[in-house]
Amino acid sequence: MSAVDPTFDLDGQPVALQPGDTILSAAARAGLDIPHLCWSEEVSGSASCRLCTVLAEGRPVAACVTPAVAGQKVECRTPSLATQRLRLLQMLFVEGNHFCPGCEKSGNCLLQVQAERAGMTDLNFEVLNPERPVDASHPDVLFEPNRCILCQLCVRASDEIDGKRVFAIGGHGIATRLLIDSPSGRLGDSALSVDDRAAHICPVGALLPKRVGFAVPIGQRRFDTEDTRG
């Protein structure tokens, strides 16, 4: 970073920005973590999870879709935003069926690690236990809607990277769900291939390639640390 690069201020740290940057993309390039679930540098932003909400000049905005502005003061690690993130994560946990101890995504799951980092020890709210049948019809990819957080990463990856538009979001409110473009509505009858980016981009365990679950031992998974017991 040279002295003439424009920067903005993130929690007291100068962050260099380039044309077209959002607050989140600039921070990510600088190695600064803004908590997020539905953002990936591979696809366009959607601002659906709101975990990346920051205060830009005191105004709450989604860092993943808000353009970075030179000289702007952005706050991410404030006590009230931390509480907001915690409540948001707790709501995501109670409105699905998230059984970490038995999930093959455990240790590689972005929802799990964001909740751990947010210091979530309890659920706070009443669990909803929705009834969502598993779709195992595809030979190579499992769709486990109980774990879906409606982040739309698969929707965008299928559209923007794979050019297939296999997924969409349908319904309203608590009935909102992931739809699959096939005559039966089942994944096995869709155009999805296990080689598609959409089959691998899921941050939770809702879309998973089959026959690789639990292959990586505890201690070597993506988000395991030295503290993770073996």
Add this chain to the structure above:
Amino acid sequence: MNASSPSPRKLRVATVSLAGCFGCHMSLLDIDERLFDLVERVDFDRSPLTDIKTVGEHDRCDIGLVEGGLCNAENVEVLRAFRARCTVLVAVGACAITGGLPALRNHLDVGDIMQSVYGRVPDDPELPLPLNRVLPIHEVVRIDHALPGCPPPADAFWQLLQDLMAGRTPVPAPGLIRYD
């Protein structure tokens, strides 16, 4: 310790496994030699480690550790007794906090499950009635703290007990919050 200063009162600790697998209790025992420090500073009330049948029978209990969620009427009765007689109640492990793996049955009909497992609905009067849904304990009583994990790491138990014994609000250290 100075011989002239009175020994601090030992804290009373009760533990129970409701709809759990005793894995959390095994993890508590995994604090290993620190157990010697612990028994110097606490007395165990009702617990699988003692033969006391009712929590707080003779004296109010300071700390109650509850493993497991609620799958039947007896679980609810025991939990309510813990809440009534323990000053600080801690939900320990995934099942107490979320319902855990026993809650996988929540989208199934209890009668259908009984029929499929036993071929009939067991009706012995000694059997507690099952709930139609496995509940996390915070849906029935107020909890003061939660210790996540399946099971929580032994170090997380030790830190929680040390914090509570010192009168501090327990805040798990980074790396000690695990859900699996």
